Amino acid sequence: MFMYLKNLYENELYSAVSQLALVILSEPNHRTTMPADQYFLTLCYHGYSLYEEHHYNTAEEILQNALLVRKTFMKAKANVPMGEPGVNHFSEVELRYKLALCYKATKQLSEAIATLQIIPTKSRSSKVNMLMFQLIQLNGLNYDKSAILPLKAVLKECPMNLEAITGLAKLGLKPAEILLCIGDSISPSNRQWLGHFIEAQYKIHATQFLPAVESLKMIEANNEMILVLIGQCYFYAGNPEAAVTYLTRAHQISKYMKDGLVTLAAVYGSLDRLEDLEKMTPPNLCLTENTSEYWFILAQFVYTLGKHEKALYFSQRSLNLNPNNNIEASILKAKVFHKTKKYKEALNLLRILENRAAYRFEIYELYVDIYTATNRFREAQLISRRIFKQQGAHLTARSFVLAAKTYFSQSDPQIKAKSKPLLESALTKDPYCLQAVFLLVDLLLELGDSAGAIKLIKKQCAIKPNAKLYAILGDILSKEKNQMKAVESYTMAIKMDPMNQRANTGLMALGQSSQAPDESNHRAYEFDEMLEVPTNAPEAESDEPWSDFEIESR
Structure with missing residues (x-):
């Protein structure tokens, strides 16, 4: 029966894998007669399939069990038969990586970080290091210096990883230090482009938004990501009119862009451009209800209409889906508190925001x-x-x-x-x-x-x-x-x-x-x-x- 399970997994029929795995694992005779490697692989196939089917909580339990089983027969030096080479594929590093992804999906960020930290530093792959950085950021520790080492390790293996470069700039590394991590492994033309990008990211995180725009314009072309960055820089610098120009260009290239859509909605709100905001709302919106961006755009629209209670509800829905790095929704929520004279709540939120987005x-x-x-x-x-x-x-x-x-x-x-x-x-x-x-x-x-x-x-x-x-x-x-x-x-x-x-x-x-x-x-x-001018002297x-x-x- 194991061979049928393996066949289903190799054909990516994940729901069928989960069903057959339950049959195998629930039958006492199968469990007692199965070789250790097949039992281990059954758990791995089952856990990975549950992850693909978005059953994250169950996948966590199965993968934790798989880690224990692997540890047991590796400790006992049970001479695992090499007839099942898949055992080597599901290494401890791979299992912990998948388990961390499950924790991330269920917003158990501290557990996800702890799962990856157990992996020895030298054994961490680029994807493990990158996930470690993302989890630290999602956990609200935006300036945690412990993220520097994982990102440096990523850049040594993947020198064109722009997310890692952005992360290092955010953590305060200077362009020369970032280029040192990259080394001489890229061509001169790519190095020139990368130099402008690194310089721009450094300026952005030093809150020098207009100088950052000048660096970004050197590599602008028709690049959606760069256009969004330019638009965001103009918006953060207090020039929403210029921001609209670049963000709408990016939106024309890709109507599915998420990060740029949020900024564009915030810019339209700051300019009171209700008609443009309305065009971004359902059914025109190319987003689903399970995204934080969907709810933020609705919140911005009703806020601009003056419907503050609805704006508070929608902004909170957005924050529920993305509680840690949802700066625009948090700012909008603070604005609603101010408009409705809930000053204590507004000040509490602003103190949190100042730690996360002082810029x-x-x-x-x-x-x-x-x-x-x-x-x-x-x-x-x-x-x-x-x-x-x-x-x-x-x-x-x-x-x-x-x-x-x-x-x-x-x-x-x-x-x-x-x-x-x-x-x-x-x-x-x-x-x-x-x-x-x-x-x-x-x-x-x-x-x-x-x-x-x-x-x-x-x-x-x-x-x-x-x-x-x-x-x-x-x-x-x-x-x-x-x-x-x-x-x-x-x-x-x-x-x-x-x-x-x-x-x-x-x-x-x-x-x-x-x-x-x-x-x-x-x-x-x-x-x-x-x-409103106060009356008290x-x-x-x-x-x-x-x-x-x-x-x-x-």
Whole structure:
């Protein structure tokens, strides 16, 4: 009967193997009369077939038994008959590798790591070392230095293993150190390509996203993986418009890309591009319900619609399927907590996220938004100072905006005015930074400088027209009784965005009455990112942490 079992296994008829193996193993006569090697192979065929049929828990039990049987007859030096050469194929290393895969499939990551660690270092194959690294990452130990040795071993045998290169860059190895692991085993042309890739990965994990883009563009071609990396770098650097260009190109090449789809959905969400997000949802989505990406895209779509409870449910479904490395779903969940004013839950999640993805700027934005919303201005400023220290010479416009928010959100006019030099610094860094423009326009209006606000809006719209800015300009001009120019501004806003409520309301008000609109219509921070200004006056010392910074930022 064993020969029939072997025949089924060799023909990859795995469900049939499992059925016949149960017959053999449950029959006492078969078990007592079978040679040791055949009994061992029956367990191996059964365990491997169960794995292929996705019966992981049962496979774990059978493979553990197979390891014990192998150990027993190898210890006894039972002179296993060589009539069954398959015994050598199912070595201890191979069995432990398959058992670790079963543990991985059932999310028993610590057990999987422990199973592989028993294998002597010199006996570990490249696939064992690679699986060890993947398990360490999945277990949330993203920066565990114990993963360096397995990855170095992989590169010595497989020098073009890009996943191993990415892992070493993530763990802080410099390009020269990674190239040293590879040696001289690859051709000069491949080495040049690999050099650009290693350099890009090093810059990505050093949070130098725009320099990384330059390195990636050297090897861009029509490569889906590289296009996704460029799109992600632009997104992490705060340029979602550029990110869309590269991510959509990658999506056109492969509609089944998973990692890129998640980033693309997050980018569409940040740009409020509902129509594009809707095109990614079922039945258009080329993913199934058992993937974390499927649920994240749904979560992002309903969040952008303003349905926060559904967004929380869908993001949690995504996290259930991928709990450790699902950064986008975790960030979205934190955003939902912030929107629904569950600040304690949001802060707890942000602390976890900061350990796993310190490079994501959204984490620090949410920290500041929550602290300012709860009048914890000192803590908000400390978070912003931390960003300045981290970025050093690579300060970005949004870092200045984040610092400005910590002043702008306070009710004291003198403290609020301290946000002005920070916002001006942001616009010096990036003239297209809309967040800075909206905040600065609102600040100028509060200071009574409507002429300055008008000048700033016109300058910005000349560079990059924006419907919200035109609507704000219409409000200002309407208040100043310049109805003709106000109509022009509202019309421009509606032309760019027919659903712009502010412009439509303002235009209707001008048509119905010549009376100036209510003061509340002139506030200039209608954009989504703005915080609600707290009514409680801050303590005087909340300004103290920035005393030395203000001089530097001017």
